Amino acid sequence: MAKYILSPDTALRTWHENLHTFIKRYTALPVRLSREEFDIALKCDGTKDIPQSDALYSLVKRKIVEKCNEQGSTKKLSPWQLHRSFTGKVMPWLSLEITQQCNYNCLHCFNAADNDRPCKELSFDMLCKVLDEAERNGILAVLITGGEPLLHRDFYKIIDAIYSRDMFVHEINTNGSLLTPEVLCFLSSKGNKPEIKISFDGLSYHDRMRGKKGAEKATLSSIELCLSEDFPVRIQMNFNRENTDTIQPTLELFSKMGVPRIRIIRTTETPRWISNAPDCSYSWEEYYEEALNVAVRYSESGLTPELCFWNFLTVHPKDKTYSLERVQYYTHTFKKSCPLCKTINGMPAIGANCRIYPCLQYSGTLDAYGIVLGDIRESGLTALLQRGRYYDFAHATQSDRIKSGAKCAACKYLTWCAGGCPAIGCLESRDKNFYAHDPSACIFFENNWPEKIEAALPGWTNRTPLS
Secondary structure, three states: OEEEEEOOOEEEEEEOOEEEEEEEOOOOOOEEOOHHHHHHHHHOEEEEEEOOOHHHHHHHHOOOEEEOOOOOOOOOOOHHHOOEEOOOOOOOEEEEEOEOOOOOOOOOOOOOOOOOOOOOEOOHHHHHHHHHHHHHOOOOEEEEEOOOHHHOOOHHHHHHHHHHOOOEEEEEEEOOOOOOHHHHHHHHOOOOOOEEEEEOOOOOOHHHHHOOOOHHHHHHHHHHHHHHOOOOEEEEEEEOOOOHHHHHHHHHHHHHHOOOEEEEEEOOOOHHHHHHOOOOOOOHHHHHHHHHHHHHHHHOOOOOOEEEEOOOEEEEHHHOEEEEOOOOOOOOOOOOOOEOOHHHHHOOEEOOOOEEEOOHHHHHHHHHOOOOOOEHHHHHHHHHHHOOHHHHHHOOEHHHHHHOOOHHHHOOOHHHHOOOOHHHHHHHOOOOOOOOOOHHHHHHHHOOHHHHHHHHOOOOEEOOOOO
């Protein structure tokens, strides 16, 4: 027998459908424990003698608990470590659009319902109310976005408010123009470095896409700054008919700079993009074709960053492997109780207009169609997370989609793609049906893109084989 205590970066949490879990500091996803492990961990407060057992050994080995070094140790659990229970479903992340204000005027802005500049902003008082409710519902990590989030007059106070509630900033989406050594130093002082997601749309093209002369130079400087300060960086690039030729030289530059991760996104037909650049988006079939052409050149180039093509393919050059982004489950893991979307199921999104969205990437389109799932000014965040139209969609399952009459019911690919992205399905359906199938997923599987990718990348191993 000896005294044990939770490791300093570990806490125990219970949710309605996840009764026995632990979390690690600055990570959001709770990890399940067996009932025996959880009961033992609950007793590990530094004051009780704990009998030796295989379950205790497992907890020690996984660094969930540690042995007190001396008898009469004065170690105590911090307030954050104390066991807490929550009544709702597990939703570890929160996406916060703190402002729609932006110093750029992007041609494709997904926040915009039209070609006018969005101008809404969440007040600091409202943000504090949201964060208070988020903390009471067990939300751990916050994604900060905009607009340009650094334009919010209370940006520093917002970051302080998040950490003062024992939550943390998981990532910041920015155009990079306002990043400075002072901003990064402030973020570092909070104990973790959030991932900085910076938008860049191609050499000699970025200024056009962002509607701002000099944007390219400013963005490249901000990327260099973040890398020099050891922040995790991910570049997000649009991909359309106008900038295809810029992709390869841009990838070569980012590899030389030491960028670890790059994500290429098909420019979606948002209301603003349709107005500013009609017919410039690739069809889904064209997107897959062009993306695979880029992937093949990339695989032969010797470049090293991980390269993800949204809803298509991720290549991992360091070990010559790739992943099919469309593969969500396998025959042995798919169930009708699986969520329509893992992201929507775990991350509510609050817009600067106080509305709640399944994801902010199509907030402007929902606004354009007058589709409102809830407003935090009317009911507060807790109510929206526990009932109502948003709740029903966020926690909808494959069974709900099948019951709605979507073509997925009889599809042999359902156990892999799970019906695809519900946002795309909704936007491309005639009646804006939240349970509609995603036609781009159908194109991917029915037109044999897994086989085409395998043939185009000889010698590379598929991490997501269709088995």
